[in-house]
Structure formats: structure tokens, C-alpha cells
Amino acid sequence: MRLGVLGGGQLARMLAIAGHPLGVTCTVLDPSPEACAGPVASLLVAAYDDSDGLDRLAAASDVVTFEFENPPAASAQRLAAAVEVHPPPGALETAQDRLLEKRLFERLGIPTPGFRALDSQAEVDGLEQLPAVLKTRRMGYDGKGQMVARDRGQLAGAFAALGGVPLIAEQLVEFDRELSIVAARGRDGRTAAYPLVENSHRDGILRLTQAPAGGVTSDLRRQAERAVGLIADQLDYVGVLALELFQVGDRLLANEIAPRVHNSGHWTIEGAVTSQFENHLRAVLGLPLGDPAARGRCAMVNLIGEPPATESVLAVPGAHLHLYGKAARPGRKIGHVTVTGEASLEQRTARIAALAGEG
Amino acid sequence: MRLGVLGGGQLARMLAIAGHPLGVTCTVLDPSPEACAGPVASLLVAAYDDSDGLDRLAAASDVVTFEFENPPAASAQRLAAAVEVHPPPGALETAQDRLLEKRLFERLGIPTPGFRALDSQAEVDGLEQLPAVLKTRRMGYDGKGQMVARDRGQLAGAFAALGGVPLIAEQLVEFDRELSIVAARGRDGRTAAYPLVENSHRDGILRLTQAPAGGVTSDLRRQAERAVGLIADQLDYVGVLALELFQVGDRLLANEIAPRVHNSGHWTIEGAVTSQFENHLRAVLGLPLGDPAARGRCAMVNLIGEPPATESVLAVPGAHLHLYGKAARPGRKIGHVTVTGEASLEQRTARIAALAGEG
Numbered sequence: 210m211r212l213g214v215l216g217g218g219q220l221a222r223m224l225a226i227a228g229h230p231l232g233v234t235c236t237v238l239d240p241s242p243e244a245c246a247g248p249v250a251s252l253l254v255a256a257y258d259d260s261d262g263l264d265r266l267a268a269a270s271d272v273v274t275f276e277f278e279n280p281p282a283a284s285a286q287r288l289a290a291a292v293e294v295h296p297p298p299g300a301l302e303t304a305q306d307r308l309l310e311k312r313l314f315e316r317l318g319i320p321t322p323g324f325r326a327l328d329s330q331a332e333v334d335g336l337e338q339l340p341a342v343l344k345t346r347r348m349g350y351d352g353k354g355q356m357v358a359r360d361r362g363q364l365a366g367a368f369a370a371l372g373g374v375p376l377i378a379e380q381l382v383e384f385d386r387e388l389s390i391v392a393a394r395g396r397d398g399r400t401a402a403y404p405l406v407e408n409s410h411r412d413g414i415l416r417l418t419q420a421p422a423g424g425v426t427s428d429l430r431r432q433a434e435r436a437v438g439l440i441a442d443q444l445d446y447v448g449v450l451a452l453e454l455f456q457v458g459d460r461l462l463a464n465e466i467a468p469r470v471h472n473s474g475h476w477t478i479e480g481a482v483t484s485q486f487e488n489h490l491r492a493v494l495g496l497p498l499g500d501p502a503a504r505g506r507c508a509m510v511n512l513i514g515e516p517p518a519t520e521s522v523l524a525v526p527g528a529h530l531h532l533y534g535k536a537a538r539p540g541r542k543i544g545h546v547t548v549t550g551e552a553s554l555e556q557r558t559a560r561i562a563a564l565a566g567e568g
Numbered sequence: 569m570r571l572g573v574l575g576g577g578q579l580a581r582m583l584a585i586a587g588h589p590l591g592v593t594c595t596v597l598d599p600s601p602e603a604c605a606g607p608v609a610s611l612l613v614a615a616y617d618d619s620d621g622l623d624r625l626a627a628a629s630d631v632v633t634f635e636f637e638n639p640p641a642a643s644a645q646r647l648a649a650a651v652e653v654h655p656p657p658g659a660l661e662t663a664q665d666r667l668l669e670k671r672l673f674e675r676l677g678i679p680t681p682g683f684r685a686l687d688s689q690a691e692v693d694g695l696e697q698l699p700a701v702l703k704t705r706r707m708g709y710d711g712k713g714q715m716v717a718r719d720r721g722q723l724a725g726a727f728a729a730l731g732g733v734p735l736i737a738e739q740l741v742e743f744d745r746e747l748s749i750v751a752a753r754g755r756d757g758r759t760a761a762y763p764l765v766e767n768s769h770r771d772g773i774l775r776l777t778q779a780p781a782g783g784v785t786s787d788l789r790r791q792a793e794r795a796v797g798l799i800a801d802q803l804d805y806v807g808v809l810a811l812e813l814f815q816v817g818d819r820l821l822a823n824e825i826a827p828r829v830h831n832s833g834h835w836t837i838e839g840a841v842t843s844q845f846e847n848h849l850r851a852v853l854g855l856p857l858g859d860p861a862a863r864g865r866c867a868m869v870n871l872i873g874e875p876p877a878t879e880s881v882l883a884v885p886g887a888h889l890h891l892y893g894k895a896a897r898p899g900r901k902i903g904h905v906t907v908t909g910e911a912s913l914e915q916r917t918a919r920i921a922a923l924a925g926e927g
Contacts, residue, residue, distance in 0.1 A: 232891040482886055519590065532590065
């Protein structure tokens with residue numbers, strides 16, 4: 210089976226690594242000849258809107274999927290006209306626009322923080338409920354393209370400061386913690402949901418995932434599974450998607466979806482019976498989904514910027530190193546470490562976090 | 569880190585797949601442009617005794633290792649003169665000669681079936697103890713290059729039938745079962761031994777590994793760990809090696825060693841904290857060894873000849889498919905399936921075995 214992936218970063222790299230044992234070979238399209246999926250896939254170097262590159266990707270693939278939610282709409286359509294494409298471009302359009310996303314939650318009866326669209330500085334000035342988070346409707350990630358406004362003074366010039374593009378204001382929620390749920394939906398509509406996990410961010414970037422999240426009641430799990438299932442069904446989704454949530458007391462509020470394999474699901478490589486990468490491949494290729502159950506508890510620590518010394522990481526029992534083959538750069542995700550095994554999991558995770566500069 | 573591998577088959581392929589997350593990139597040398605490690609490594613197409621190819625492999629590598637025990641001695645020496653090589657060529661020389669191997673066991677006080685060298689038909693005719701297994705001293709694998717002689721009539725012409733090469737006769741042991749132990753030894757001499765596993769062969773080819781083997785007493789485990797540890801120390805071994813054993817009552821008899829990652833260790837990819845492939849990389853590259861403990865029970869079924877339909881395999885809960893990207897051919901190992909999870913492990917393994925044509 211031949212899978213095409215638009216984008217050749219670490220997500221494509223881990224998809225390609227998961228593909229080889231299944232007899233799935235990947236071709237990735239990326240503008241950079243250094244794309245880190247290159248060593249494990251066939252790399253087509255082309256811009257994401259390059260017609261010739263897109264046509265070559267389609268010709269080299271039985272199915273095409275995406276590594277990120279923001280491919281040019283025309284590119285997704287061109288691919289979909291030539292080859293089977295999963296998830297559907299419509300799902301990407303919803304996920305890449307925070308307003309459409311929030312309206313989807315609302316339509317499905319999924320609790321979400323209050324929100325309103327802001328299309329001008331005048332509308333920003335008219336904002337009544339503070340504090341609020343102002344976010345660009347499109348192209349934000351890892352905390353980029355957003356600001357917190359706690360008083361009216363901070364609203365001045367905010368529209369221009371965020372790029373003069375359509376915004377959304379979201380109620381700033383005092384949440385207890387951030388959770389996420391990753392699920393796969395097959396071509397036959399069946400869904401396999403991983404356990405809820407707890408995520409810790411710093412500077413808008415995910416630092417730590419604890420899987421499964423502790424203290425999850427069956428009611429909480431049901432809320433999360435129901436929400437991600439409704440969203441996947443509504444979008445006629447095929448593949449892996451992630452839903453980020455805030456926990457407030459015994460309620461979950463939907464924050465955003467990611468229509469792809471997700472950083473908060475990297476723990477599944479060692480920590481679940483079937484990894485999110487394998488389940489994404491299974492889903493988009495029309496194969497039976499694999500068991501998403503956790504194999505005990507584990508933790509995932511992101512490596513940001515400079516990587517720690519390999520021997521220091523590997524000296525920690527149960528530490529599984531995943532380097533992405535990317536050049537180090539401040540704030541850049543260049544790998545992750547998953548720590549498995551229940552005995553002294555917290556201490557060993559703390560050692561890895563310290564090595565990762567998160568001490 | 570850059571690892572060179574002499575040989576580009578499935579063992580090199582699984583080493584290369586294990587390498588990417590550690591930041592280890594592999595270059596493999598293989599005579600075939602179709603070598604199945606090619607898609608996950610840099611492939612040098614050259615004969616194993618091609619000086620130019622060997623020099624290019626050495627130049628592309630920080631450390632060179634081997635996928636098989638029979639590289640030409642001159643090739644191993646040429647590599648060792650140019651680059652760090654693990655395991656040491658001397659260990660390969662011992663492992664590729666059944667007589668040297670048996671004498672090593674004897675010297676270390678490791679119980680092994682009775683044996684004697686046979687260098688001519690006259691010596692074959694003089695064999696007194698029957699039944700016996702006659703094996704070529706060198707180049708046998710997967711049951712090739714051997715015959716069982718139960719009566720004197722079968723000895724006639726045996727020397728020529730086995731190729732007219734030096735032979736070894738081994739006592740035919742009535743064993744209870746076949747076990748093996750895989751261990752890694754680091755550059756610092758530390759050893760990490762995986763649990764004993766039980767192996768079932770048919771037509772001389774491994775079909776099923778149950779890991780860990782059931783009913784293993786602490787005494788049995790000690791015998792196995794002691795034997796593999798003594799052998800590794802004596803050979804000044806660095807890397808993963810396997811020791812195949814016969815269990816007779818409460819005793820273990822050493823059958824043979826394999827100076828490489830081993831088919832009976834494939835279960836470690838999902839079934840152990842650290843896979844044998846990662847531990848071989850860690851050992852030869854001078855990194856700390858990883859935990860060899862099992863993560864519950866599992867079973868590994870080899871796929872021989874025609875592969876079963878992928879969707880049938882993946883429909884079995886907890887089945888992990890590993891295809892090697894090799895063309896199907898009768899008797900050829902083209903993949904394996906590891907079944908994890910304790911619940912109904914035997915039934916699920918039986919389903920996979922049936923799909924593999926082992927029903």
C-alpha cells in the first residue's frame with residue numbers, strides 16, 4: 210500500500226516509521242529538502258501549492274493524508290480530485306478556523322468556553338466580557354497568534370497586533386487542568402478512542418503528557434468519548450483526530466480539535482496497544498482499527514530546542530527516546546521521550562524533564 | 569551517529585527502524601539492489617567481498633556491525649582495520665563453525681550434547697553413537713546442511729551428500745523443548761539478558777516463540793543467564809547474541825549461538841521494555857543498555873512463504889504485523905506477527921498461526 214502525506218515533518222516521519230512493518234510505504238511532499246521524514250520515506254520537494262508536485266504525490270499514492278491542518282484549500286481539492294484523501298478536506302477547513310470549530314461544538318451540544326467573532330478593532334473595542342483570549346481565527350499553533358486581555362487597556366491596537374486578520378475572543382476559563390482525547394475513526398465509521406491524557410503546557414507549547422490522566426471518572430471519560438465521537442461523525446472523519454479539553458470541576462469544555470495525529474498522542478507508541486500513527490494508517494487505508502487501550506501508565510516529555518545528551522536519556526530506566534532528525538533551534542520541537550513502567554514513574558519522568566530543561 | 573551494517577535483510581531493516589528514533593542512521597551493504605533494508609537505510613549495493621564497497625561502508629560509518637554470522641573473514645578484517653567493528657570478528661569465526669562453538673561450550677563448562685568432528689566418509693563410517701545429527705561445520709542455517717542418522721545404513725554417502733565438507737556429529741538429544749535466551753553485552757562489559765523463551769520449529773524453521781517461556785524455574789533461568797554471560801565475556805562480545813538451548817528435565821544443554829539479533833528475539837519489539845534491535849544499537853554504539861524485562865506475556869508467529877491478508881491479521885486484537893518488504897517465496901521468512909495482551913493470548917495466537925498457514 211502506498212500512502213502520500215502532505216507535509217514531511219515529525220508527524221509524517223512517525224507515520225512512515227509505523228508504516229514499514231505494515232507494508233505501507235510513504236511518499237511525503239514538503240517544501241524543504243531537509244524534511245525530517247525524508248530518511249524514512251520518498252521525499253518530493255515542492256511547495257504545498259505546486260500543481261506538479263501535488264500531481265506527483267497523487268500519482269505515487271493509493272491514499273493521501275495530511276500532516277497539518279492548514280494545507281491550501283486548492284491543494285486539498287486538487288489531491289481529492291485525483292486520489293482518495295483522508296481526512297476529508299471539509300474537516301480540515303473546520304479545524305483550521307477557530308470560529309467554525311467553536312460553532313461545530315455549539316451545534317453538537319458540546320460545552321465550550323463562550324466565544325464571539327471579532328472582525329475589526331471596533332469589534333475588539335466593543336468586547337464586554339474580560340478577561341478573554343484573543344486568537345486569530347486561522348493559522349495559530351503552539352501559542353502563536355494569540356494574546357490574553359485582562360483589562361480594556363490591553364485591547365487597544367490588539368487587532369493590528371494580531372495581524373489585522375479575523376479574530377475570535379474566547380472566555381478565559383479558570384480550568385483545573387488540560388486534558389485531551391485522541392481517537393481514530395475508520396472508513397466504516399467505527400471509532401477507537403484512546404484514554405484521556407493530562408497535558409502541561411509552558412509558553413504555549415506542550416511539555417508533558419501523563420497517560421492515562423489520573424483521577425478520571427467514568428462520567429468524565431464518557432463526556433470526552435461522546436464529544437470526540439460526535440465531532441468525528443459530524444465531519445465524516447477518517448483517520449486520527451485529537452480533541453483538547455479543559456476540565457472545570459466535573460465538566461469538560463472543548464477547546465480545539467486537531468485533524469491529525471497529535472503531540473498529546475505520542476505516548477501511544479510504547480504506551481498503548483496500537484500507536485496513534487498505526488491507527489491513522491489503518492483508518493485511512495481502510496484496515497481494521499487497533500486496540501487503543503493503554504499498557505499501564507506512562508509519561509511523555511517533549512524535547513524543545515537543544516536535545517539532551519542521548520546517553521543521559523537512555524540511562525533512565527524505561528525511557529524511550531524519539532529524536533526527529535531536526536536541527537536544534539530555540540522553541541523548536543526536536544524530539545520527545547516516553548517513560549514507561551509504573552515503578553517510580555514520577556521520579557524517572559522528573560529526571561527526563563530535568564534533562565529536557567524543564568526542571 | 570552512523571551505523572554500518574554488513575547485510576541488508578530483515579534484521580538490518582529492523583535495526584534501521586529502531587535507529588531513527590535514537591538519531592542513528594544506517595548504511596547497509598548488500599549484493600542485492602532489492603535488499604529489504606533499503607527503504608529505511610542508505611543502501612550500498614556490492615558483494616560482501618568487494619573491497620571498494622567495504623571501504624565505502626567503513627567511510628560512511630562510525631561503527632560497523634553484521635546482520636549474519638558468515639561474512640567473509642577477509643571482509644570483517646578489512647572493516648575492522650578501518651572502523652570500529654562490533655561484535656568482534658573472532659566471535660563470528662566461533663559462531664560460524666559448529667565445532668569451535670561446541671568446544672567453546674565445553675571449555676566454559678556449559679553442558680552441550682556430545683559431539684565429534686568428522687572430516688571424511690571414513691570418519692563418518694566410524695561413528696559409533698547413533699542416532700546422531702550430522703551437520704556441516706559451517707554455513708548451515710534454518711535446518712539446511714544437516715541430516716539425522718538413526719541407523720548405520722543412513723551413514724553411507726553422507727559425507728558427499730552434505731557437500732564433502734568438514735562435519736560435526738552431535739548426539740541426538742530427546743529434549744523436552746527448545747528454549748533460547750537473547751542477551752546484549754555493552755562495550756563496558758555489562759550484560760542485559762532477556763527472559764528465556766520457548767521456540768517451536770517445523771522443517772528446521774522457527775515458527776512460534778512464546779515469551780517468556782512458561783514454567784521456567786529460577787534455577788533454569790540462572791543456568792541460561794550464566795551460560796550466555798560466560799560466552800559473551802569469553803568472546804569479548806559487544807552487541808546482541810542469542811543462545812539456543814535444549815531443555816532436558818531440569819537441565820539446559822547449549823545447542824548453538826547466533827552472534828546477532830535473533831528471530832527468537834523479535835517479540836521484544838512490543839513485548840519487552842527495550843527491543844533487541846535497540847539494545848544491539850545501544851551496545852555497539854557504546855550507549856547504556858535498556859531494560860530487557862518482558863511487558864507481560866506475548867507470542868511471535870513467523871510468516872513463511874505467502875503472507876496472509878493484512879486485514880485478517882490486523883483484525884486480531886493485539887496482533888502486531890511486521891512485514892519485511894520481501895517477495896514471497898516458499899520457505900522464505902517474509903514477516904512475523906507478535907501477539908500481545910494476556911487475555912486469551914493462546915486463542916489469538918492460534919488465529920494468527922492459522923492465518924500464517926500453521927493451523
